[in-house]
Structure formats: structure tokens, C-alpha cells
Amino acid sequence: MFIYRGTIILWLLLDVFQFFMMVFLWMSVYEYNQSIQGFTLHEMLLYYLVTNLLYVFSDTEAMYIMSEEIREGRISMMLIKPISYKARLYSEVFGRVIGIFSLTLPIVTITAAVLLWAFNIPFAVTGLQVLLAVLFVPLIFMLMFEFAYFFGTISIHTTNVFGLAILMNVVIRIVSGQLIPLALYPKAILTVISYLPFKYISYPTLVMLGKLSTTDALQGLLILAIWVGIFNLFSNLIFKLSLKKIVVFGG
Numbered sequence: 001m002f003i004y005r006g007t008i009i010l011w012l013l014l015d016v017f018q019f020f021m022m023v024f025l026w027m028s029v030y031e032y033n034q035s036i037q038g039f040t041l042h043e044m045l046l047y048y049l050v051t052n053l054l055y056v057f058s059d060t061e062a063m064y065i066m067s068e069e070i071r072e073g074r075i076s077m078m079l080i081k082p083i084s085y086k087a088r089l090y091s092e093v094f095g096r097v098i099g100i101f102s103l104t105l106p107i108v109t110i111t112a113a114v115l116l117w118a119f120n121i122p123f124a125v126t127g128l129q130v131l132l133a134v135l136f137v138p139l140i141f142m143l144m145f146e147f148a149y150f151f152g153t154i155s156i157h158t159t160n161v162f163g164l165a166i167l168m169n170v171v172i173r174i175v176s177g178q179l180i181p182l183a184l185y186p187k188a189i190l191t192v193i194s195y196l197p198f199k200y201i202s203y204p205t206l207v208m209l210g211k212l213s214t215t216d217a218l219q220g221l222l223i224l225a226i227w228v229g230i231f232n233l234f235s236n237l238i239f240k241l242s243l244k245k246i247v248v249f250g251g
Contacts, residue, residue: 037183042121050205053108056100058144066152132217133204139224146231156242177202197227
């Protein structure tokens with residue numbers, strides 16, 4: 001990751017710039033409103049900041065890695081090695097996520113300090129809230145990895161999933177509440193989203209802001225763990241069936 005340091009610097013600056021543009025946007029939205037669907041301006045800014053920090057755990061690159069290995073034929077070399085292909089991919093993606101998080105955390109910490117000082121935002125969080133939020137993180141990562149692993153498997157049949165990957169990322173950001181809180185959505189859309197597991201991606205942020213009770217958070221952890229198990233079984237089955245269709249030239 002650090003080989004292309006210029007790319008990393010530009011990426012970090014872009015994220016900071018995007019965040020401050022969102023600050024001005026929400027300030028305009030709240031100019032004549034003290035609260036919108038239970039969120040004050042201060043809570044909305046903190047929501048967006050924390051959500052973007054935790055987003056790195058849901059933005060796995062498993063789909064892109066699998067697509068490249070399948071398209072270039074390198075997957076044949078991976079499959080003959082004495083290690084599980086999925087375990088190797090999981091480890092690689094996890095390492096990338098930790099690397100990105102280690103870069104993002106200091107930037108977000110500094111941005112949060114500036115934000116709290118500039119807007120005089122009171123932000124108190126309990127140890128229990130932090131613990132519950134942290135417990136969601138590995139489950140969110142595993143859920144999104146399994147989801148990306150399934151779509152990466154599709155490239156065995158389609159050769160390329162670039163367009164599908166972009167569509168998936170956009171949809172996930174919308175239905176998970178990473179773009180805007182789900183509380184702002186119409187009831188009809190919320191009804192559909194309530195049947196999907198992606199709403200739990202925003203739960204750590206809601207827990208930190210005190211928008212979820214301990215009971216709701218624990219229930220969310222249990223349901224999310226069940227979804228991870230379902231996605232794991234489904235993605236493994238699809239991968240095994242798809243291997244029968246794989247054709248490699250070279251590699």
C-alpha cells in the first residue's frame with residue numbers, strides 16, 4: 001500500500017475534503033430545522049464521521065481480487081496450493097482493511113477533534129456503547145466478505161464484474177445507512193430494508209450516538225451473526241458449483 005504514497009495522500013485528502021463538503025451541506029439542511037427525524041445537526045455530523053471511519057470494514061476488495069485472478073488465469077495457481085483459497089483471500093482482504101483503517105483512524109481522530117472544537121459538540125460515550133459497537137465490526141466485515149465472495153464467484157461465468165461491483169457498492173451504501181441515516185427514508189423503503197441484513201452496518205454508529213438501546217444492539221448482533229452463517233454456507237456452495245465451469249488459458 002505504501003509503494004504508491006502519492007495515491008494514498010490524495011485519497012486521504014479527498015476523503016477529508018468530501019467530509020467537509022458534507023458538513024456545509026448538512027449545515028444548509030439544518031438552517032431552519034433543529035432536528036430531523038430525531039437527529040440534530042451535531043448528531044448528524046458525528047454520524048457521518050463515525051460511519052465513514054467504519055466503512056472501511058464493509059468495503060472489502062474480495063470481489064475485485066477474485067475477478068482479476070479469474071480473468072488472468074492466476075486462480076489456477078491458487079487452487080493447487082495446499083491452502084484454502086477462501087482462507088488465503090480472507091487473510092489478504094483483512095490485511096488490506098487493517099492497513100486502510102490504520103491510515104484512516106488518525107485522520108478521522110484529528111477531524112473529529114476539529115469538529116468538536118469548532119461546533120462545541122458535546123459527545124459522551126460509555127464503555128458499554130464502545131464495546132457493543134466494537135462487537136459489530138468483525139461481524140460486519142465477515143458479512144461483507146461473504147457477500148463480495150459470492151459476487152466474485154460470478155466472474156467465473158461473466159469474466160468481469162466491474163460494473164456489477166460498482167452497482168453493488170452504491171446499493172450497499174444506500175440500504176445500510178452509510179449515505180444518510182435510514183431514519184430519513186420513506187416508510188415503504190424502510191419496510192424493504194428491514195428484511196435485509198445490511199441495515200446492521202450502521203448499528204455501531206447508532207449505538208455510539210445512543211440511538212439504540214442495549215437490548216436492540218444485542219438482538220442486532222445475534223441476527224447479524226445468523227446472517228453471516230447463512231451467507232457463508234451460500235457463498236461456499238456457489239463457489240464449489242462454479243469451479244466446475246471454470247476454464248483457464250495460461251495463468
